[in-house]
Amino acid sequence: MSHGVAGIWMGGHEIDPAVFERMAGALYPLENGRGHEFSARNLRLHVQYSHWAEPLFAQDSLTGVALQVIGRMHERGWTAECMLQDYLKRGTDALAACDGMYVALAWDPRTETLAIANDRLGLEKLYLFQQDGMLLFASALKAIAVHPAVRPGIDPLALAQFLTTSHLLDERSLLRGVSVLPPAALLTVNRSGIAQRRYWTPRFEPDTSLDLERWAGRLGEALREAVERSVGEKPFVLPCSGGLDSRAIAAFLPERALERGRACSFGHAHCYDVRYGRKVARAAGLSHEVLPVPPDFFRSYLRDGLSMNDG
Structure with missing residues (x-):
């Protein structure tokens, strides 16, 4: 684990700094890790990353538009600054269908809009919780669970899915009311509400052009x-x-x-x-x-394993 993110967007209320710090503190601690925070009128964002990882953040000095990427990009020569400039030209389409494992977040103060997009396969997990004009998002489920608006409780259908298939299906998490950003998603949130669409759908069609x-x-x-x-x-x-x-x-x-x-x-x-x-x-x-895996391996690392994998 080399990075983590936690954030709050509020449509018309103040963000409680103590609650936000509690969410940020619930992320898995990184040895010798670094981090930074971004604040705007309706948004608080905390990002942490390992000491060897590059902070993928850029902000336009003229418009104030800010871009944060969590994960890893595969395109040669890619930089957060390049993606930011593309966003200024094309809007949210610039966040979609990039070559990598990522979650991209763009804040546009001109419209007070937060846009969130992930890769086509949803390889970087992001948990979401929505209530009364508030959006919580985090890379760790426990960072969502510590918010006082969230009442932790197991989703029985999600539990049945996991026990049956060893996976969670659709957009469910184990916590009732907390969802996972689906693959190839583009989510926008502002005072008008929250909108989400899928920008890519896999297609399986026969191709006999090659043997x-x-x-x-x-x-x-x-x-x-x-x-x-x-x-x-x-x-x-x-x-x-x-x-x-x-x-x-x-x-x-x-x-x-x-x-x-x-x-x-x-x-x-x-x-x-x-x-x-x-x-x-x-x-x-x-x-x-x-x-070697010693006999007491699971007992010795059980607590760390539970923390890293949200239990």
């Missing part, structure tokens, strides 16, 4: 580009269990990056994850390290 071998080549090329982009120019660690995912990533690692990387496997020395992970690392040309 199976050529489609396989296209898939391989896409994987190669994705792995090269993720590895970048920095040192990296590949968790290697010997499963399909780690094998595929290892197979597409660029040769020039191998000296900057290493692989690791979790478990005892003779478990399958370690045995096969070591073989995959050797085949890929990566050094390999075993990270």
